[in-house]
Amino acid sequence: MTTPAARADRDDVLRYLCVFLSVAHTGSVTRSSEQIFKAASAITRALTQMEQLLGVSLFERRPRGMLLNAYGEAVHLRARRIQAEIRQAATTLCNGQSTRKDPAVLTQLLLSGNKLRVFVSLASHGQIAASCHHLGMSKSGISMSLARLEESVGQPLFQRTAQGLVVSEAAEPLLLHAKRVFAEVRHMQADLMALQGSVEGCITVGALPLGRTRLLPLAIVHLLQKYPGIQIKTRESSYEELARDLGCGDIDFIFGALRPQEENRQLVSEALFVDQVRIFCRANHPLTRTPDHLSLATLQHNGWILPRQDSPARRALVRSFTRQGLSAPQPSVESGDLAVVRNLLTHSDLLTACSPHQLRYEMEKGDIVELNVDLGDAERSIGIIQRSGCHPPPAMQALLEEVRKICASDLLPCSPPAASYTPRRTAELAQHCVS
Structure with a gap:
């Protein structure tokens, strides 16, 4: 668990980014002094403090100037991404003002001190007292x-309610970009x-139902x-909540059933295999005593867990019924919680439609069986969802590769891999940091 002091130290790198970026661009403390109107001694001191904070030297100091080393290149990549997020937040806030403000001035303000850290903490906790504990700051310090x-x-960032602080509509873009900023700081x-x-x-993974039971756990073990x-x-939640958290950097990627790309153009999908939705029931279910192929019409009015x-998965099942001119079954129970589904299946005559991966353990034990039903084209793509334009840190790259490897090797016959790939070594993961 990250302590308030450690969190503050890590986030303090923001206050030095403007100086760092200027020196990286000009290659000289003297030229940076002229560019950002700071004394050369102040710039030198800021760089020294930043290097002490990060625990590495960022520049090769030469008689003719300063050149980024490998550590500096890695920090420079993250710093530019942070600067872009801050600038976008400042521009959005300024454009929404009746009185015109300078985005450049607001950008400098947001990078100074602990203002962004306080804002994000208050947005997350909704109470000043909770943020005091989270940040290790006094109530007066946070309020100020x-x-x-x-x-x-030039406007309130929160609505003050009886339940606490709620981020105002105008401040939502700032919260989005601020969270992305701190995600970049974590990865730096x-x-x-x-x-x-x-x-x-x-690394925080948004786990959709299919990946939770076997594929993601195996990838984590190997990692x-x-x-x-x-x-x-x-993090286990609905796709909509996970997609929102992914967009703001609270989670690093989502693993599970992919959605149409047009649903959220800020996210990008990588299909790993095609999964077939099938119909399952408990062992010794009355329908298992029928040796013949079952029709969908036979199952239409059965009790369902969907x-x-x-x-x-629900869309795939509906398509199968619709293609045969049948109305889709109405569930007796609607749940995506696999523990609920398993217990209902084994203790009732209800049916469910899902991936064989989700019930693999129960099928191997003989508690649950697949019905002999042809659903036709009841397919869905399974894979990884990331934020568009993200630059994954090495640990995330390593986990993604394990997920890809598991999906390519641990599939049922119905699930062909979407593509092949070549795993990368630690040195290649490190090289990714500066490219």
């Missing part, structure tokens, strides 16, 4: 920081560790055998 930020922005240190030969860091310093967190209406 928020007041200064709102004064500079992991990039530096990889360059030192240690793949570490914390930790290679890189025990990596920490994995999984996932949410907008889920890929």
Whole structure:
């Protein structure tokens, strides 16, 4: 668990980014002094403090100037991405003002001090007292920081309610970009560790139902055998909530059934295999005593456990019934929780439609069986969803490769892999940090 002090130290890198980017661009403290109107001594001091904070030297100091080394290149990549997010947030806020403000001035403000950190914490916790504990700051310090930020922005960033603080509609873009900024800061240190030969860091995966039971756990086991310093967190929720969290950088990628690309153009999908939806029931179910092929019409009025209406598996089942001129079955129970589905199946005559991967253990034990039903083209693509334009840290790259490997090797006969790939070694993961 990250302590408030460690979190503050890590996030303090933001205050040095403008100086760092200027020196990286000009290659000289003197030229940077002229460019950003700071004393050369102040620039030198800021760079030294930034290097001490990160624990590495970022420049090769030469008589004719300063040149980024490998660590500096890795930080430079993240710094430019952070700067772009801050600029976009500042531009959006300024464009929404009746009184014209300078986005460049607001950009400098957002990168200074702990204003962004306070804003994100208040948005997450909704209470000043909770943010005090989270950040290790006093109540007066947080209140003052928020007041200064709102004064500079020229509008309230929160609605004050009886339940606490709620982010205002105008401040939603700032929250989105601020969260992305801190995601880049988190990954910056992991990039530096990889360059030192240690793949570490914390990766958060949005786990959709299909991946939770076997594929993702196997990938995580293989990953930790290679890189025990990596920490994995999984988040189980609806696709809509996971997609929102992915968009703002709260999670790193989603694994499961893919959605149509047009549903969210800020996300990109990578299909790993095609999955067939099938129909399952408990062992010794009355329908298993019929040796012949079952028709969908026979099952239409049976009791069903089905996932949410907008889920890929539900859509695939509906398509199968519709193609045969039948109305889709109405579920007795609607649930995407596999524990609920398993227990209902084994203790009732209900049916369900899902992937064989989700019930693999129960099928191997003989508790649940597949019915002999032809659903036709009841397919859905399974794979990885990432935020468009993201630059995965080495730990995330390593986990993605394990997921791809598992999906290519641990499939049922009905699920052909979408493509082949070649795994990368630790050195290649480190090189990714500076390219």
